[in-house]
Amino acid sequence: MTNDAPSVLSAVPELPLVTVVALCYNHARFLRPALDSILVQTYPRLEVILVDDASTDDSATILREYANAHPSWQLLLLPRNEGNCAAFNHAFRRSQGEFLIDFATDDVLLPERIARQVAVFQQLPPSYGLVYSDAEHVDEQGHHVGYHYKRPRPGVLLPRPAEGWVFAEVLRRYFISSPTVLVRRAVLAELGGYDETLTYEDFDFWVRAARNWQFHFQDEKTTQKRLHPQAMSRRGYRPHDPYLASTIRICRKARALCRTPDEQDALAVRVRWELRQAVRWRNFSEARELYGLLRELQAVRPLDWLLSQAAGIGALLSS
Template sequence: MPNSASFFPHAPLSEAPSVSIIALCHNHAPFLREALDSILAQTYPHLEVWLVDDASTDGSPDILREYAARHPTWHLLLLPENVGNCRAFNTALLQSEGELVIDFATDDVLLPARVAQQVAQFQAADTVVGMVYSNCELIDEAGHSLGLHHRPNGPSQLRPAPASGWVFAEVLRRYFISTPTMMMRRACLQSLGGYDDTLAYEDFDFWVRASRDWQFLYLDEVTTRKRKHPRSMSAKAYQRHDPYLASTIRVCTKALALARTPAERAALAVRLRWELRQAVRRHRYAEARALSQLLGQTTRLTLLDRALAAWSKLLE
């Protein structure tokens, strides 16, 4: 169990904690009304809503203005230039006040009991819990179901298997958290200084840095509908010239510095090998060489590791 967690202020939540929903929009006009209506449908009453538009060009700002006018307690931030998800989120986070925070992409949908269920989970949990996540339903552009993120895999088992508690090694080793389902404790975010806004995406970095000193809890409920479409952030990963792989390398570098035990370094090696193979398969040879160098600092390279590194250097 980490020892440094005691250095952070783990105060209990109030009896009815406020929840900041930071709704981030960038060219989500086809999905935006459904997303915002799902905020209005929440059964939990203590909400602070921030509508943040990251310089959309598709008419999204007009829809956001309409909803902000109809709901005067909602806050509206129309950013004049595209700054990316991490910086857009931090802009609202610094001005918001909720004890708990949801990073809500407005191409997704919140189910009505989402906030109430996760607040109840936090209230029943130890103050060292920094994030609660759950299951979600995957949907396509038209809203048709594509199945669940955590799928049944035999009696009382799910795939990917969720993990709770001190999960630092698990978040290094594998992908199992559905990002849109996360509810975060403000104290946890503050202890990290918010998202790292120099990165192209937020979730892996948050998982690595937060799980070092905070516990994560899985709520076995479907709370969210996550939309998969060609313009989503996750669909852009590993494409030619995308910035996501470079961010992953930076997060893995942070993870190596945070790893304290051989088991944690072994878990990171699993991640690095997977990323290395993805980089080679996508012809991202410079990134593959950087991943190979990191892997060499984590564990002894196998013959296949060395072959991939040599191949990447030859073709770069």
């Protein structure tokens, strides 16, 4: 079902249009705070596209209510569950914004989020394709838990943010809080949107985007990221990790993008980390694949070999 009302608000034509793609799958209990956080944005030129990925709770009912109350918002109710990557691409293909936000509707946008990030983008050269920031972590009830970046002393953030040409850093470690990202449309257009063969989008998107575009860190808290058992981030690195096969595919794609020995070394750091997690959580077949990729990178260390042997023995004992 689609609400075909006009998608562009032109109250302030001189400002760039920003598209908020609000992606929902069984977020009914969090949906109203999320959608209300779009309504209180201080930025005046928004295109809002609501996408429900065939939820089985009351999400569709709530989304219809908000779409009816705000006719400029587009509503897309997918008839079957397609996953986050495909659901986002449906919205991206119909969007018009110069900048886009992939907004999971269990999170909350702080009121100045979009205005402040657009202002940052407008001060950057056109080679910058992505702005990201700090995030507050909240629990299911919206209570403060912490922040994405720990600040043990003034001027020190952990994990350390990276800026500029960050391809190797994106390969080496996680430092970006996904819900805080504002991306230039040209980046998504160049990449053809998200890779729909994957079960999750952010690592692959960062890798491919960082090859040709610079990233900027905005040292502000712009978003509340909700931590709850059903969140995608809580399901990784567990027995039968549903995302590990995609991670391996992304690492192989990244290998083809590496241009320097330093970039290959950075990828080896990531693959080694994933190998350790795979063995720890008894994902033995994936561990053997990761070890094979380390061999291809000519980056095997003695502990890597021992882990590969443990994975082989573990697989035999599990069979």
